[in-house]
Amino acid sequence: MQKDTKYRSLFKALSWRLSGTVATMIIVFILVGRVSVAAIVGGFEMITKFLLYFIHERVWDKVKIGKKDITPFVLWFTGLSGSGKSTLAESVYKKLKRSGYRIEHLDGDKVRSIFPKTGFSKEERNNHIRRVGFLASMLEKNGVMVTASFISPYEETRQFVRGLCQNLILTYVFAPLEVCEKRDPKGMYKKARAGQIKNFTGIDDAYQAPENPEIIVDTNKETVEESCQKVIAYLKNKRYI
Amino acid sequence: MQKDTKYRSLFKALSWRLSGTVATMIIVFILVGRVSVAAIVGGFEMITKFLLYFIHERVWDKVKIGKKDITPFVLWFTGLSGSGKSTLAESVYKKLKRSGYRIEHLDGDKVRSIFPKTGFSKEERNNHIRRVGFLASMLEKNGVMVTASFISPYEETRQFVRGLCQNLILTYVFAPLEVCEKRDPKGMYKKARAGQIKNFTGIDDAYQAPENPEIIVDTNKETVEESCQKVIAYLKNKRYI
Structure with missing residues (x-):
């Protein structure tokens, strides 16, 4: 039996947000060719995605699609x-x-x-x-x-x-x-x-x-x-x- | 006791990827002002992030930070x-x-x-x-x-x-x-x-x-x-x- 601590979830969320944002910035830089634009997109993304992810989680918490109750017997x-x-x-x-x-x-x-x-x-x-x-x-x-x-x-x-x-x-x-x-x-x-x-x-x-x-x-x-x-x-x- | 089916995880991943990518596209459009650039960034992001998310999950599976073994007694x-x-x-x-x-x-x-x-x-x-x-x-x-x-x-x-x-x-x-x-x-x-x-x-x-x-x-x-x-x-x- 194992349990994820809050720290692990936090570390994981941060590490994901960093990987995701860096990836977005690279994509923008390759396509637009300007570091400043890539940095600004990255900054906005960092903030909005954090919020968006939270809202996404809350909404899915209400949606029951694919949830399965396990009844022991x-x-x-x-x-x-x-x-x-x-x-x-x-x-x-x-x-x-x-x-x-x-x-x-x-x-x-x-x-x-x-x-x-x-x-x-x-x-x-x-x-x-x-x-x-x-x-x-x-x-x-x-x-x-x-x-x-x-x-x-x-x-x-x-x-x-x-x-x-x-x-x-x-x-x-x-x-x-x-x-x-x-x-x-x-x-x-x-x-x-x-x-x-x-x-x-x-x-x-x-x-x-x-x-x-x-x-x-x-x-x-x-x-x-x-x-x-x-x-x-x-x-x-x-x-x- | 409840269990998430594979379908739920899949729906959730898709719904998250869509929300995330649409958000990125809006950010890029606001900053760059061109629909075509926003669409291309979005398209690239869609593909790369899917892969990145997968790799991120695999790597974290190996990392033990914040994992706590619960030993019953x-x-x-x-x-x-x-x-x-x-x-x-x-x-x-x-x-x-x-x-x-x-x-x-x-x-x-x-x-x-x-x-x-x-x-x-x-x-x-x-x-x-x-x-x-x-x-x-x-x-x-x-x-x-x-x-x-x-x-x-x-x-x-x-x-x-x-x-x-x-x-x-x-x-x-x-x-x-x-x-x-x-x-x-x-x-x-x-x-x-x-x-x-x-x-x-x-x-x-x-x-x-x-x-x-x-x-x-x-x-x-x-x-x-x-x-x-x-x-x-x-x-x-x-x-x-």
Whole structure:
């Protein structure tokens, strides 16, 4: 984060005015051939342009052409383990980051790695999601866009998060359970089936499909790039980007 | 948050160039008295100034005069209940906010009101502070300054938070326990003495004074304004603001 001080703006304005006026004087001298005329034109220009520039700035301050309001948002990805949430969320995050937006990515596994004691019971999951939702809402409030990928299986908690945020965009990352279990990127389904993990979403804990998601992607039928384009299209359509 | 599109910059540059050149042409015409000379000067100026402006911008991009790096930080206030943490933190927060900095204030009581089930046992307190520390570090990472006022009684947890943040500035808000208990703004000490609250810091739970705080204020001897000035002076001295 950098900030231009008043001195910098002043130095810059002076340096520009000097360059500009010297250039004008040279042009006049070449064309008219008299130093005195060039000097007088330069002097008048120096004074008038300073004023003119000021007025120009004030007028443009009122004109809204080409001004774009940036509204931060929380782009929340929910879905089963192995549905492709994180992959999709990271893909969208990277695209927006590359476009120069202030954006933060929050990922279920990464946040849990900082707080290893967070459990998987319904209450602990709920509290975990509420806290992450609060974190996301604080970033949003401070002008930072957020992508968040969390299984977040319960409708009630997602509604709580929606209540905290100004602009929650819920993306339901859908893939049939069989497909997710087949993918099983972290071997979690296997462990859950073997009874080594309790309360695993989809196996011995429910996943409540979102009632009113803003976006639905089907990672069984779409490529990551296609799903990503769908999300980006939504953001563009709603004038977020 | 607003952003100027390329179109706006282009329109503005054109509108400025036109105003500037017309002004030059009028000056030349008044002084030289010939429309043709004024037109030729204007034409040359139009082309050369466009180039000159571009070069001027590129050169200034390399010059660092008057550029100020803003390093975000987490200003963490620790101390007993009733020590004056929140009052001081809010006072510093408002001062910085008024100066135009992006800043967020996190307060123990306010965060707890969103998560009413957070307990007061050593473990629950610790987890709570760790999570708030993570939240603060995420804001800091995204260019937002943070003031945080939490009793945060344990050295170990404060060290954990320090580890998460890039620039943690720990302010120890000191006041003798008797003084805090006398102030008792929320009637908590009374309840703790009556046994209605368990694990209350200073009564039946320890407060570990910080080992290496960056700033120490004594709210028993200083006014809020004096303590606030001390904190601001530290920030200025370390070139944070």
